[in-house]
Amino acid sequence: MALIELSPESPAPPDPPAAPPAYVYRRLGLALAALLTLALGGAAPVSSPLWQRTGRVPAPPGTEVQLLGGRLYALDFQQHPPLVTAWSADPVRRLWSAPGPQGSEEEPYYLTEATPDVVMVNVRRSTTVLDARTGSVRWRSATPLQRLDDRTGLVLRENFRPGTEYDVDTGAPGRLYGSTTEQLHTEPARSTELDGVELGTGRRIWSASVPGSISTAWIGGTIVVLSADRLTVRSPRDGTVLRERAVPRVGGGRPAWGEAAGAVLLVHYGGFGEGGPVVAYAVDTLEPLWQQYQPDPQGSATACAGLPCVRSLTEVQVVDPRTGRLLWRADPDTDLLAFGPGSVLEVRGQTSPLRSVDQATGRVLADLSGWRGYVGVGDEAYVLTRRETDRSTSVGVLRAGRTAVQPLGRIPQPATRCQADTARVACRVGDGVEVFRYRA
Numbered sequence: 001m002a003l004i005e006l007s008p009e010s011p012a013p014p015d016p017p018a019a020p021p022a023y024v025y026r027r028l029g030l031a032l033a034a035l036l037t038l039a040l041g042g043a044a045p046v047s048s049p050l051w052q053r054t055g056r057v058p059a060p061p062g063t064e065v066q067l068l069g070g071r072l073y074a075l076d077f078q079q080h081p082p083l084v085t086a087w088s089a090d091p092v093r094r095l096w097s098a099p100g101p102q103g104s105e106e107e108p109y110y111l112t113e114a115t116p117d118v119v120m121v122n123v124r125r126s127t128t129v130l131d132a133r134t135g136s137v138r139w140r141s142a143t144p145l146q147r148l149d150d151r152t153g154l155v156l157r158e159n160f161r162p163g164t165e166y167d168v169d170t171g172a173p174g175r176l177y178g179s180t181t182e183q184l185h186t187e188p189a190r191s192t193e194l195d196g197v198e199l200g201t202g203r204r205i206w207s208a209s210v211p212g213s214i215s216t217a218w219i220g221g222t223i224v225v226l227s228a229d230r231l232t233v234r235s236p237r238d239g240t241v242l243r244e245r246a247v248p249r250v251g252g253g254r255p256a257w258g259e260a261a262g263a264v265l266l267v268h269y270g271g272f273g274e275g276g277p278v279v280a281y282a283v284d285t286l287e288p289l290w291q292q293y294q295p296d297p298q299g300s301a302t303a304c305a306g307l308p309c310v311r312s313l314t315e316v317q318v319v320d321p322r323t324g325r326l327l328w329r330a331d332p333d334t335d336l337l338a339f340g341p342g343s344v345l346e347v348r349g350q351t352s353p354l355r356s357v358d359q360a361t362g363r364v365l366a367d368l369s370g371w372r373g374y375v376g377v378g379d380e381a382y383v384l385t386r387r388e389t390d391r392s393t394s395v396g397v398l399r400a401g402r403t404a405v406q407p408l409g410r411i412p413q414p415a416t417r418c419q420a421d422t423a424r425v426a427c428r429v430g431d432g433v434e435v436f437r438y439r440a
Helices: 022-038
Strands: 003-005 051-058 063-068 071-076 083-089 092-099 109-114 118-123 126-131 137-141 145-147 152-159 191-198 204-211 215-219 222-226 230-234 241-246 257-261 264-268 276-282 288-294 309-311 316-319 326-330 334-339 343-348 352-358 364-367 373-377 381-389 392-399 406-411 416-420 424-429 432-438
Touching: 051 071, 051 092, 051 406, 051 424, 063 109, 063 416, 063 424, 071 109, 083 118, 204 230, 215 257, 222 264, 316 334, 352 373, 373 416, 381 416, 392 432, 406 424, 406 432
Parallel strands: none
Antiparallel strands: 003 257, 051 432, 063 071, 071 083, 083 092, 109 118, 118 126, 126 137, 145 152, 152 191, 191 204, 215 222, 222 230, 230 241, 257 264, 264 276, 276 288, 309 316, 316 326, 334 343, 343 352, 352 364, 373 381, 381 392, 392 406, 416 424, 424 432
């Protein structure tokens, strides 16, 4: 889900062993794949043609490991500055170590993106771009850098009237407006600069200026820009305006925030976490699709990612993104995550998957009872984990539209904090991270 918040009309919000030759296992592997696809609760093998251990990354206390761009990156916060170490995932092998930017894990301090060429390290609101082959610093951005593709990024720079900086030591009341830096302001930005940059060098490719504060979303290979009075779709290559339309006042107010639901942009006129009018626009045409009033969510903490919902303390109503029509209802204590074509994952407590359902009807597709953890893999699948005993953890994959989990394999230790991509699973086991190759 892409979330867009605007500051002109609303305050800043409070500070997811070597194998024999392939021909020996080809027929057996195909038969085993078919068998595992049909099974839901059967025993998952420790090693098979579908599931093989590739190695272990040491991760003692104070070290965080992230799986990004097909590699593993370890952040050692016991070093000052934190030490960044890159590991190949298959086989697991140390590639390089280099000091990261100054900071600590309380900043926050984390890796956001990795490509074959660069690694992006965020410290608070700054971004440092490292060379993926050596760990050396390529360039730095004082404001957040959004990766658009492997070559291009987007940087926003807000311009405020001098003298509007907020002094946090005073604790003075009133509306505050966020910025691309850490400085809060007492007035909205006068304008915002959008810079399309070369991801590897920081070289500016194009630049555009928009009045007031804005926010952006990356939808369908384009940059969607929402301001207080305009909705614009721009090309990431040169910033060219592809489509644009005025966004009218509704109920006497300007847009306060927006969110993307697939190829539909929902423009909210109430403050974030409040009720108010909502207008849906098709991103491909910017034509309005529907408009309705959504009531106050009454403090509901339910998250709906990738699909529009009307939330309250007693229920969650799932809405058709193209028509605004009520489709079905969910319990108020579940989070809903759209994935693939027409599937929704229902989750409790942000950690435990309950079931996958059809997005159009709410009909249960797969019962996920017993699975305890999940992580998204691309746009159409989730890798699920569950601890079978105190000595092992099972791993499976659920694809959009499927009615059962496909078992992949078993980790012969209790594993936590698993990460995954389309080919690998990495889980914390004791003082290290165990890495496995899988084929679904």
